[in-house]
Amino acid sequence: MQTKLISKSKAMTFAELALTLLIIGVVFAVTVPGLKKTKERSQMETGLKKAYSTINQAVDRALGATDVDYARSNLETTIPDSMDQWDFTNNDKFMDTYLRPFLSIQRDCSTSDPQCFGASYRKLDGTAEGSIYTYAKSVLLNDGMAMQVHGCNGNICDVHVDLNGPNEPNVCGVDYWEFTINKARGLVLPNDEGGDYSTQEVFDNGWKITKW
Numbered sequence: 001m002q003t004k005l006i007s008k009s010k011a012m013t014f015a016e017l018a019l020t021l022l023i024i025g026v027v028f029a030v031t032v033p034g035l036k037k038t039k040e041r042s043q044m045e046t047g048l049k050k051a052y053s054t055i056n057q058a059v060d061r062a063l064g065a066t067d068v069d070y071a072r073s074n075l076e077t078t079i080p081d082s083m084d085q086w087d088f089t090n091n092d093k094f095m096d097t098y099l100r101p102f103l104s105i106q107r108d109c110s111t112s113d114p115q116c117f118g119a120s121y122r123k124l125d126g127t128a129e130g131s132i133y134t135y136a137k138s139v140l141l142n143d144g145m146a147m148q149v150h151g152c153n154g155n156i157c158d159v160h161v162d163l164n165g166p167n168e169p170n171v172c173g174v175d176y177w178e179f180t181i182n183k184a185r186g187l188v189l190p191n192d193e194g195g196d197y198s199t200q201e202v203f204d205n206g207w208k209i210t211k212w
Contacts, residue, residue, distance in 0.1 A: 040174075041209050047163035048177060048199065049207050051145060055159055055179055056188045058102040059083075065101075073101030083186040091136040094157050095149040100139060103147070107140040109133060116140040117148070117162050118170035124196045124211060129172050132160060140165050157181045158191060172196035173211050 061069070065079045079098065080086060086098060109116035114131070116138040121129040132138075138148035138160075146165045151158035159179045162170070169175060173196030180189045190199035202209055 037212075041212070044163055044174060045202075045207050045209055047145070047175075048202060048209075050143075051147075051161045051163060051177065052179060052188065052190075052199075052203075054103070054141070054145070055099070055147075055161075055181075058099045059181065059188055061102040062098045069101060075101060083181075084183055086183065088152050088154050088157055088181075088183045091149045091152050091157070094152055095137070095139075099147070099149065099159075103139065104142040105139045106142050109138045109140065109146075111135070111137055115166055116146040117160075117176075118166045118168070121170045121172060121176055124171065124173050129176075132162070132176065135160070155183050159188075160197075173209075177202075 062079050063081050063083065065075075069075070070078070075097065077097070087093060107116060111134050114133045117131075117133040119133070120131050123129050132148070135150045136148045138146055140146050144165045144167075146162040148160045149157050150160055157180070159181060161177055161179070163175045163177070167175075176197055177199050178191040178193070178195075178197045179199055180191050181187075182189050190203035192198060192200040194200075196211065201211075
């Protein structure tokens with residue numbers, strides 16, 4: 001009689017253990033993807049702040065360029081110390097004159113070289129965005145961030161960044177973002193065009209990404 005009771009007790013214990021393991025598995029399956037996304041979002045937020053700081057530092061250095069900077073960078077012209085005198089009409093010239101000499105670069109990429117930016121990008125809804133690397137020549141920084149200047153129209157130039165270079169996920173609003181350098185205001189500003197890549201909302205939220 002006692003043996004039967006012990007066996008029954010063990011059987012219940014094994015059933016409870018199986019149920020417990022099943023519950024743990026379900027919780028794990030539900031929780032881990034969320035934790036992974038939270039970690040990825042935090043990394044992108046940190047990278048986004050760093051990108052904004054990197055662009056600002058390059059602009060500040062350009063505005064205060066010294067003879068040493070000119071000699072080191074082989075710049076042919078003196079950079080005006082007021083942004084309203086800068087040339088905002090040519091993407092590549094803007095990059096080569098005002099940003100590139102003051103960035104730590106490991107690689108230059110032409111418009112046929114997808115080794116700074118990825119080969120293709122998509123929007124948050126999964127639709128295609130296009131091949132960013134074909135817009136203008138770009139650079140890959142020592143920290144792995146890709147950068148290019150595009151959309152110069154005489155008044156502004158947009159700075160495109162991929163926070164982890166050509167590596168996945170290559171999604172607008174995740175690792176691909178845009179900033180704007182404004183000639184009249186003399187500032188590097190968040191992009192406010194409203195696309196997935198727009199940094200204005202993130203900036204207003206204290207560098208918190210809320211789109212995904």
